[in-house]
Amino acid sequence: MSSRLSTPRRSSANRARTRVIPLQKVPAQRLWWVFLILSAGLLGLMGRMAWLQLVQTNELESRARQLQTQQSQPLGQRRPIVDRHGRLVAMDEERFRLWAHPRYFNFPGDPLDMVRSPEDVAERLAAVLSIPKDKLLREMGTQESGIKLHSGIDPETASRIRAMGISGLDLEAYPQRIYPQGDLFANVVGFLNDERVAQAGLEQSRDDELLRHEQARSLRRGADGTPLPDDLAPGVFFGDDLRLQLTLDSRLQELSAKALTAQVKKWNAKKGAVIVMDASNGELLVLASTPTYDPNRFWQFHPGRFREWSVQDLYEPGSTFKPINLALALQEGAIQPGDRVHDVGRLQIGGWPINNHDKRANGLVDFPTVLQVSSNVGMVQAMRRLKNDVYWDWMKRLGIDARPDTDLPGAVAGQLKTKEQFTTQPIEPATTAFGQGFSLTPLKLAQLHGLLANGGRLVSPHITRGFRSGSALAPATAPNGQQLLKPEVTKTLMSWMESVVEKGSGKGVKTPGYRIGGKTGTAQKALNGIYLPGAKICSFVAALPIEKPRYIVLVVVDEPQGENAYGSTVAVPVAKQVIDALLVVEKIPPSKPAELNKAAKS
Structure with missing residues (x-):
């Protein structure tokens, strides 16, 4: 009885195992089509590679350089002026302008899509800049972006603003001419106006000579930020430390x-x-x-005083x-x-x-x-x-x-x-x-x-007495x-x-x-x-x-x-x-x- 029941199962399994798809000869025409398609694709890739390497080389290299290169423009700094013993009479100091973009205001830890109100930002800035909150709010309400909030910010205050990490605030560095001796040498040295245009004295008469040797820097960096030593212009890292020495004491x-x-x-x-x-x-x-x-x-004085x-x-x-x-x-x-x-x-x-x-x-x-x-x-x-x-x-x-x-x-x-x-x-x-x-x-x-x-x-x-490098002092004229x-x-x-x-x-x-x-x-x-x-x-x-x-x-x-x-x-x-x-x-x-x-x- 049992033997009769098991027999059909084995035969069914055998039939499943012995079922095969019969091999058929592939038509030669189909093989040729496959070969042609693969060859065309390969030729297309080769052609594209040749196009990129031979025709679009300059364009692609330029785009790559833009992504890899960090650009820095000259600030237009001026050389210092010192007296006969090296005491500073005129010098450039780094100052910052603060720009606000209210539509991008965001605090550290906020969701990326969150935009803070100008009131929130003004409240934090008021204490750092020592400017009333209401005044900052009036400035921020003028437009959605590109608002100059303040200028003449010293490096220490600028560091405090950066540490706040507020998105939508930009600090722009620029040099500001400082005269440490006040009015002592004003009649001789002169001054620069707010646009850094020389207006009187040596600042005006020797304007070109007092401009530092600066040029735009283009520094390539790798993916990890490592500076690459190629494509550097000659003298790009030259440090101009010349200063004009006076004979005055x-x-x-x-x-x-x-x-x-x-x-x-x-x-x-x-x-x-x-x-x-x-x-x-x-x-x-x-x-x-x-x-x-x-x-x-x-600006507080009559122009008649600007002449010696x-x-x-x-x-x-x-x-x-x-x-x-x-x-x-x-x-x-x-x-x-x-x-x-x-x-x-x-x-x-x-x-x-x-x-x-x-x-x-x-x-x-x-x-x-x-x-x-x-x-x-x-x-x-x-x-x-x-x-x-x-x-x-x-x-x-x-x-x-x-x-x-x-x-x-x-x-x-x-x-x-x-x-x-x-x-x-x-x-x-x-x-x-x-x-x-x-x-x-x-x-x-x-x-x-x-x-x-x-x-x-x-x-x-x-x-x-002329220009001297570093802390060196020029000797007296014979x-x-x-x-x-x-x-x-x-x-x-x-x-x-x-x-x-x-x-x-x-x-x-x-x-x-x-x-x-x-x-x-x-x-x-x-x-x-x-x-x-x-x-x-x-x-x-x-x-x-x-x-x-x-x-x-x-x-x-x-x-x-x-x-x-x-x-x-x-x-x-x-x-x-x-x-x-x-x-x-x-x-x-x-x-x-x-x-x-x-x-x-x-």
């Missing part, structure tokens, strides 16, 4: 500016200037003037030019060191009266006395001995009507009468004898007194200049100027142990050829030390008020403070140590 500049400002305020004057020059090479240690301005906040008047404004030097005139007469042999002139107190020249400032007659006097009492009549008598045409030629040779050879921006030429006027009108050489009837700048006067101090060489006054006067002539003038300090109107600058020469000046002020009633310019020029003159100190104060306003009362006190500081800063040894020790003991 911050310490002397600050002291001079304070002394001058106090005196201008005391005498209610319009303006004043102090110049200290190294007569051996023309380097200026001080070029201070008042009133001035703060270049960090230039001691370089750009003309004036009649008055008695401070008398030593130069006497040097010309000595050079030509028109006078001798031991000669005397007869000072009668009053002269008539071509129908014009010429008086001494005190209208007193000093009698028969030598030339040191002429300078001591500042005799106008004595000067006219002395310069009469010099032929008028020779006199004019010397004024021309000194460059009175020429722009000084200087790196100071805006320097102007003086004014001198024509040779015909000078030689045919007797009043012209007469007034020129005591420093009036022509005009020059305080800078030019300092240059001419340097001629007397250095043995007769006309040096070029300048305020820069003595130079065109020889115009005989050394023995200038030595005589130095002794005469010393007598003015020892016995005359320059007594206020006497310093125990030191030999100092000088000359005061109180000149009438002219406008369009007409002398202004009561308006005068008070000045004083000093040379030191007399045994080996090197430094010129010039103080000029414009229109001091008061009956007792003279060079000796207005300019000399400022010069005294400057000279005292100069002796210490430049470590000038005493001329007479015994006298200095005696003064110290007393």
Whole structure:
């Protein structure tokens, strides 16, 4: 029974196992179609590869470079400016602008599709920027994106904003010009406006040289961010660390500016200037003037303050030019060191009266006395001995009507009468004898007194030593200049100027142990050829030390008020403070140590 039941199962299984699909011969035509299709596909791939590699190579490579390359554009940074000892005068600091895009506002941890309200962002930013929340909200409400919220953000504040991680806030870096010394060098250095366009001073006159060497950087990176060393432009990582070095001394500049400002305020004057020059090479240690301005906040000041008047404004030097005139007469042999002139107190020249400032007659006097009492009549008598045409030629040779050879921006030429006027009108050489009837700048006067101090060489006054790398300092310029006067002539003038300090109107600058020469000046002020009633310019020029003159100190104060306003009362006190500081800063040894020790003991 069981055997009969199992038999059918086995037969059924056997039938399933033995069922096969009969093999049929594939038609050759079908094989050819398969072969052709596969070959066409392969040829298509090869063609596409050839197209990509041969035809689209440049386009694909360019697209790849764009994805792989990080671009950085130059910021337009400028080189720093330092004084003669390396103290910073002008520099670039990194600052940031904050841009807001309200439609992308999102806080860390928020869902990606969530957009925060401007109120949420303003609340967080207000404390960091120290700006009222309401003000920030008003700015954010102007548009949906690209809103400049704030500028001038320092790096520390920018780091705090980045740490907040708020999406929709962008920080844009830019350089900002900073003047660490404030108004101390404003008259010389100038400033950049908000668009970083140079507006005055060295910033403007040497604009191209002060721009750093920068170029756009294109740095390729691999998939993991590793920099790839190919496709780098030559010099892309060059570090420009050059800086412009001045000849000015911050310490002397600050002291001079304070002394001058106090005196201008005391005498209610319009303006004043102090110049200290190294007569051996023309380097200026001080070029201070008042009133001035703060270049960090230039918009708060009148544009008239942006120019340096001691370089750009003309004036009649008055008695401070008398030593130069006497040097010309000595050079030509028109006078001798031991000669005397007869000072009668009053002269008539071509129908014009010429008086001494005190209208007193000093009698028969030598030339040191002429300078001591500042005799106008004595000067006219002395310069009469010099032929008028020779006199004019010397004024021309000194460059009175020429722009000084200087790196100071805006320097102007003086004014001198024509040779015909000078030689045919007797009043012209007469007034020129005591420093009036022509005009020059305080800078030019300092240059001419340097001629007397250095043995007769006309040096070029300048305020820069050039560019130096890193912390290196440029050395002082070697003595130079065109020889115009005989050394023995200038030595005589130095002794005469010393007598003015020892016995005359320059007594206020006497310093125990030191030999100092000088000359005061109180000149009438002219406008369009007409002398202004009561308006005068008070000045004083000093040379030191007399045994080996090197430094010129010039103080000029414009229109001091008061009956007792003279060079000796207005300019000399400022010069005294400057000279005292100069002796210490430049470590000038005493001329007479015994006298200095005696003064110290007393």
